[in-house]
Amino acid sequence: MATGVQRNLTKPNQPAENRSQQRQVRGGHAARVRGLTRRFGEREVLNNLDLDIAPGEFVALLGASGCGKSTLLRVLADLDREIAGTVEVAAQRAVAFQAPRLMPWKTVWRNVVLGLPGRPDRSKAVAALDEVGISHRADVWPKVLSGGEAQRASLARALVREPDLLLLDEPFAALDALTRIKAQSLVAELWQRHRCAVLLVTHDVEEAVLLADRVLVMKDGIIAHEETIAMPRPRNVAAPQFGRIRTNLLGWLGVHEPH
Numbered sequence: 091m092a093t094g095v096q097r098n099l100t101k102p103n104q105p106a107e108n109r110s111q112q113r114q115v116r117g118g119h120a121a122r123v124r125g126l127t128r129r130f131g132e133r134e135v136l137n138n139l140d141l142d143i144a145p146g147e148f149v150a151l152l153g154a155s156g157c158g159k160s161t162l163l164r165v166l167a168d169l170d171r172e173i174a175g176t177v178e179v180a181a182q183r184a185v186a187f188q189a190p191r192l193m194p195w196k197t198v199w200r201n202v203v204l205g206l207p208g209r210p211d212r213s214k215a216v217a218a219l220d221e222v223g224i225s226h227r228a229d230v231w232p233k234v235l236s237g238g239e240a241q242r243a244s245l246a247r248a249l250v251r252e253p254d255l256l257l258l259d260e261p262f263a264a265l266d267a268l269t270r271i272k273a274q275s276l277v278a279e280l281w282q283r284h285r286c287a288v289l290l291v292t293h294d295v296e297e298a299v300l301l302a303d304r305v306l307v308m309k310d311g312i313i314a315h316e317e318t319i320a321m322p323r324p325r326n327v328a329a330p331q332f333g334r335i336r337t338n339l340l341g342w343l344g345v346h347e348p349h
C-alpha cells in the first residue's frame with residue numbers, strides 16, 4: 091500500500107511555509123485531489139479541480155495550450171505549493187519533463203542517481219539505463235546524447251526512484267516522429283513492468299488513446315471530460331473504436347474533423 095503525503099492548503103496568498111501542511115495519509119490512491127485552486131494574479135488557472143488516480147493506473151491529460159496541465163502536474167510533483175485545496179499523492183513520485191534537464195557537468199549515470207540518498211550507485215544507474223536501452227551511454231556527458239537518448243536518460247532517472255506515481259510532462263513533444271513512436275512503446279513497456287501510476291500530459295490525442303487507461307480533458311480549470319479506454323493493448327490506431335474515441339476527444343478539444 092502506498093504511503094502518501096497530504097497537503098491541505100487553504101490560503102493561497104500567504105507564504106508557502108505557513109500554508110504547507112504535510113502528513114502521512116492512508117494509501118489507496120496514487121493521487122487524490124479535491125477542490126484544487128491555483129491563481130496567478132487574478133487568473134484562476136485551476137478552479138476547484140478534483141482528480142483521482144488509482145495505483146497503477148495510466149492517465150493521460152489533454153487540454154488546450156495554457157489551460158493549466160503543467161500547473162496541475164507541478165502541484166502533484168510538489169514543485170508548487172501556492173494552492174488552495176487538498177492534494178494527497180503517493181510518497182514516491184518522479185517527474186520527467188519535455189526537456190530532459192540533465193546536469194551538463196555530470197556523466198549520464200551520475201545524472202540518473204543524482205539526489206538519491208547515499209553514495210552514487212553506478213550499478214543501480216546502469217541497470218536503469220539498461221531498462222531504457224542506453225546502458226552503453228552511462229559514462230558519456232549529456233551533451234553527446236541524441237534527443238531520444240537524453241529523454242531515455244531522463245526516464246531512467248525517474249524510474250530509479252521506483253515511483254508509485256510517475257509524472258510525465260509532454261516527454262515526447264520535442265522528439266522526431268520515429269523516435270517518438272519508439273519512446274511511446276518504451277513507456278508502455280516500462281509501465282507494464284513497473285505498474286506505477288502514470289500521469290502523462292500530452293497534446294497528442296493519438297498518444298493519449300494509445301497509452302492510457304483513462305484520458306482526461308482539462309478546460310476552464312477543471313477536468314471537463316474523462317474517457318475510459320476499454321481497448322485491449324497493444325492498441326490499433328486503425329480500429330474503428332480507436333477512431334471514434336479520437337474524434338470524440340478532439341471534439342472536446344474544439345477540433346472537429348471533416349467527414
Ligand SMILES: Nc1ncnc2c1ncn2[C@@H]1O[C@H](COP(=O)(O)OP(=O)(O)OP(=O)(O)O)[C@@H](O)[C@H]1O
Nearest residue numbers: 130131135153154155156157158159160161162293
Ligand atoms: N509562474 C507563473 N506565473 C504566472 N503565470 C503562470 C505561471 N505558470 C503558469 N502560468 C500561466 O498559467 C496558465 C497555465 O499554464 P500551464 O503551463 O499550466 O498550461 P499548459 O496547459 O501546460 O500549457 P501548454 O500545453 O502550452 O504547455 C498559462 O496562462 C500560463 O501563462
